[in-house]
Amino acid sequence: MLNEIDLSRTDLNLLVLFEAVLRERHVGRAAERLNLSPSAISHGLGRLRRVLNDPLFLRTPKGVVPTERATELARPIADILAQVRSVLATAEPFDPRSSGRRFTIGAPDGVSAAILPALLQAVRREGPLIDIALRQLLPEGGVPYERAWQPALDALEARVIDVAIVPIHETPARFTDHVLYEEEFVIAARAKHPYARSLSLKRFCETGHLLVSMTGDAHGFVDASLAERGLKRRIELTVPNFSMALAIIAECDLIAALPKKLVAAHAARFGIVAVKSPLPARRDKIRSVASNAALRDGGVAWLFELLQKVSIPR
DSSP states (O other), X not given: OOOHHHHHTOOTHHHHHHHHHHHHSSHHHHHHHHXXXXXXXXXXXXXXXXXXXXXXXEEETTEEEEOHHHHHHHHHHHHHHHHHHHHHHTTSOOOTTTOOOEEEEEEOHHHHHHHHHHHHHHHHHHOTTOEEEEEEOOOOTTSOGGXXXXXXXXXXXXXXXXXXXXXXXXXXXXXXXXXXXXXXXXXXXXXXXXXXXOOOHHHHHHSEEEEEOSSOOSOOHHHHHHHHTTOOOEEEEEESSHHHHHHHHTTSSOEEEEEHHHXXXXXXHHXXXXXXXXXXXXXXXXEEEEETTGGGSHXXXXXXXXXXXXXXXX
């Protein structure tokens, strides 16, 4: 984002200033947040505009609005500041009761949606000022399953995320992992679905299906299992994530193979039930993973241990 020449004449406080103005959408309120004068904010914005070669914020009668370039920079600048704050926070012993750090957890959306309610309760109880950021992790396609989650390990080593929660089989020695729970897929349907109590293999194949697929490819592990038996199903709809799947099957007669813990955590909210699959269940061990280097940070170690205490719905 910034080249070597720019860094020589730029200080980190300008990024803090950018963050405050972006959040407040008002120079005066940003000045109050940072305990600075409005003129100091304006002067700092001027310096940052010259460095980034963009107006960044445009004045309106009610404050300021970010330019397209400022909107593009919002995420990378937030990431930079989060990492810097994390580094500085390690200079003194970590105390979750007083810490205001932000930790980033990476997980597939089916895992994060299942674990998040219990995790938030635990964080509020033990670290009330701590913030959590979630990043969606996706397996790499077209590679053997044991290598599919390599992008998660790369993100951990780059410190883009602090902890990953993934269905990974094993991790290299430079990582520490812990099995949080074992997941299996069940068939989810709205509570008053005609087959909500019992689902034979014949009915399973005759019923319309929803499939969670990031690419829109209408083929999953269930289809491979059916093909081994000379059977197939009709996939009427694909959606890109599990959260959307929950909302949709609650309103129609489609059924979907979804993680059991996800369904248990949100069944009451969406009015759906889990039906035992007529096919052999697929089970995955869901592990929390962190790099050994990151675990030397007291804050990351606390989060890693907290995840092990979180109670996952059965």
